[in-house]
Amino acid sequence: MTLKNNFSRRDFVRASGAAGVGLSIVPAHVLGGPRHRAPSDTLNLAHIGVGGMGGGDVRGMAGVGENIYALCDVDERQAAGSWSAFPRAKRYRDFRTMLSEEADNIDAVLISTPDHTHTAAGMMALSLGKPTRIQKPLATTIWEVRQLVAAAERAGVATQMGNQGHAQDGTREIREWYEAGAIGEIRRVEYWTNRPIWPQAILRPTEAHHAPPWLEWDLWLGPAADRPYHPAYAPFNWRGWWDFGTGALGDIGCHAMDAAFWTFDLGTPERISAESTTLFAETAPAASRIEYDFPARGDRPAVKVVWRDGNLSPPRPEEVPDDARWPFESSGQLWIGTDGKMFAGIYGENPRLLDAERDAAIRADPPAEKYPRTDGVYAEFAAACKDGPPAGSNFVEHAGPLTEMVLLGNLSVRSGREVRLDPATGEILDGVSIPESYVKPDYRSGWGW
Template structure:
């Protein structure tokens, strides 16, 4: 559908080739041991409270040039830690005024603003690090992936488990045959740890003086401020977040998506508590079915949230409590089972003899180790290697797979899908669930 563009941001179309091109001079151009004047990135951070605070810290080995946040209370710690950074409330204004001086941008806003902020930054030729999930809707995810390809910028989704040792161990163990052929993967989380399964609140509140509420809403439909939305609780509202699945599955599903080369599912079966119009249910179980692919047979991935857990495996040793943690992974193969944490951490074979053997004689490392999700992105911005969770090649497809589960839950329908395109074949999904209409002034 057609979307209006606001004239005050037409600067994007006029950005010269010199601005759109990389502004960093790699070390190797000047010779070993010589540091280029531009070798330090100027980074602007959008959303600097909560998880955004950790992202600012993660990239602070470079120059934190600007901080942008709509909530002065949430941003206070970052403001105090980086007093020399320029401050903005509106990322559109920041990118307009500072485009010539910014090299890269982090985005850690609520989900509904990810696409608007990230795409505007990419159009200005900036490298982008964006928190998970990549976006709130599949249409936004695809738009972000296309922008990354078109503008040839370095991108990374904030999925720290994908840069971790445990995820690489899981893949190496599975490919070495540690549990035979994988047939099922069970994933769970105690989320939501915020209200869901509720109706829109009717009580009126004054907007805090420290919160720019209209900017917080960004592209989302207008509504009065209510503490039921911000801070943090936005995750439980479809207009702003993606529920427990969207919040955690990019972490917990990551190892399975990568190791098993899952791609799009052929079928998604949702089960949940009572459905509500504006918020996800209190708990759900979602079964994804994937066709045979790349030498592996059909496989099922079962997601549980709302503190629903898979049954305790009968072969689990006595020292394994159940559930072992509030979130985790249970891999079931034809010749054993594997347990791992939220981020693929501390993988463990449930057979004690096999676990002892694989610890003593692990498979040879096949996959390069990462210095960490932030350092990996920074190095790639400087032309040193590449990211492992770029928008187009990895983060986009992973997030789409996750969000298809949200569509199944939200519609209450079993979905049959084309495994090549992700297109739903047996139901019509409301357009607003895929490509939302943005408020005037926020279109990208």
């Protein structure tokens, strides 16, 4: 399977900026009509998937003053909290119906469904010209990521992926500390996580179950191939199934790898190799270790990124005493430089240097704030919808390339092979055969675009 980019995201952004065509919505008053409002006014929001993290997104947008206009969920129990908190919001079970019926009434769409429905919902929202926010990972496959990026380019609207660490101070501090030479040149970054915290490395269940009355199972399946309902899939354990989720790497990688991807402009790796526990056809392994090798780019030297999940952790750094807890947290990141090491949480939060004296010194005299702080991920998206600056993790410049890089690791895991790529084009080299379904899913009738 050849993975090749046929468009340049950076060229698009550069060209659109030169032409004065920003990545924001056309002011609503230009479109006319009594139901349209100027973009400086309160946004009417449509949320797809409003339980769990989706419920947090609903509350987050309400918390920055936007109007929760419509809520859509296939699971009445999962949605109950959001429905009761916003009783005036219109309720839907099928996002296709909601978007069709409310296209003239909504200003932006937020998608917090299981991963496998992200693209179908996102493509419909973007086709309607609506600013769109999608929870991480942006999609389950590289083909879907590229479809969303291309659609965002065509629509020219505000977009954002829900990897909230990118809007937080820690990610900016990491980059500012690095650029100030706090630990020298970085040649290696280590990540680890306690995920999966759901079942993986399992076979498809064979016993029969009836879907509970509060769940519209066919709508939950959405674009995925038909299969009988089983509690092994919904409402929570879907992440470990390749048809619905992207395993531990897809769940946490877009959070964890964000700061390094942004700081170093990592782009596409030239080599990925993976080790894992026993592979299963339909589910991610119980644990894996993945190495990404990124070539030198500009003044930045080559960088190796090492990912571990399933409670695997990197070796204890020499700066950490034998009687101290290691790792510091169940999930985290360790930046290894020529002049020291830096630890941060999985979202880039609370960075610190492992050398206590140097850590105290940089806190006493921190580098100047080079990268503007935000008011948080929800305020950032709302501002972008109202002709403000593009969200940092917008689809075109950041979220799409980041998700694509993360998902490449799953190709190596699932195929059990080292994968070599041309970093300039994304083309897989050396004749490694990647099954088509790993790159581009087959959608059920009625769920494509």
